[in-house]
């Protein structure tokens with residue numbers, strides 16, 4: 191039987207600053223034969239995430255870096271095309287970390303989850319609200335910050351995949367929510383469509399002044415996606431006993447030199463602040479709890495989301511930079527092949 195031809199982006203160089211096309215190489219190779227227990231998956235959607243930039247670097251991080259010459263790591267949703275595993279059959283939709291390629295071979299015990307087919311639910315929902323992104327927002331806000339009604343939450347990268355869900359969950363929990371985002375269109379979307387109480391365009395406004403205006407009683411919870419000046423502005427207006435969920439620091443991922451600050455770190459002491467960093471995979475055993483709650487809110491019309499679909503695997507190394515220049519409109523994915 192003729193094997194399909196795979197195409198895979200392989201890491202060639204560690205990026206210096208922003209990811210360049212020349213940091214990766216698109217290689218073609220036949221798909222290998224399966225070993226007992228393995229499945230062959232055709233990738234339909236590839237998730238592009240800020241952490242791709244971290245994985246490409248050799249900094250001390252939460253997973254091993256991608257090695258030079260390896261297929262670039264990436265979350266994927268695909269369809270089983272061949273199976274030597276009794277629990278998986280051709281036609282099953284699955285999610286796993288198959289990487290930046292058209293086909294992936296995996297023993298499902300290494301982390302392949304079968305997806306339910308729910309009529310009317312787009313497959314892309316599993317790439318965002320009903321997947322790792324939704325779980326990040328859910329546990330990062332609820333488990334770490336334990337919001338109570340009436341508290342004031344600030345979230346940065348507020349119109350992004352994670353941030354937009356954090357703000358809406360905050361509203362569901364009866365909080366006042368202020369989002370910080372990089373364009374007027376994003377600010378309008380989160381206030382008018384998603385129900386945030388206020389939005390700050392950090393590219394046009396002084397964030398500290400705007401926070402003082404929108405949160406005269408101070409901030410109780412900060413969901414941090416960005417770092418840098420925005421973090422310092424929020425640290426300045428924290429209340430006693432406030433909580434920070436440290437989810438991401440995207441403003442520093444392309445930096446080659448040590449990043450200074452935060453300069454208002456002392457407020458963690460003065461205001462007795464709890465700050466906790468987390469990686470969503472820490473919560474994998476509790477994912478069903480998050481997905482059940484997120485699905486219920488979504489079906490009740492309380493959670494909206496946007497998916498930014500880029501066509502073609504060959505676009506991945508260029509498209510990933512949309513996350514860093516802010517031109518992505520919601521969860522960024524690459525459509526690698528057709529859904530059927």
Ligand SMILES: NC(=O)c1ccc[n+]([C@@H]2O[C@H](COP(=O)([O-])OP(=O)(O)OC[C@H]3O[C@@H](n4cnc5c(N)ncnc54)[C@H](OP(=O)(O)O)[C@@H]3O)[C@@H](O)[C@H]2O)c1
Nearest residue numbers: 240347350351352371372415437438439440441469470516
């Ligand atoms: N801890 C975890 O397990 C976990 C899991 C998933 C994601 N994350 C983190 O969550 C954050 C958001 O990820 P996402 O997947 O939801 O991406 P996203 O928010 O959909 O996209 C990234 C957004 O970050 C903003 N941004 C980029 N550079 C910036 C800068 N220098 N200053 C301020 N804002 C900047 C841009 O929006 P603007 O137009 O508003 O600038 C961009 O659209 C990232 O830090 C990511 O690493 C963490």
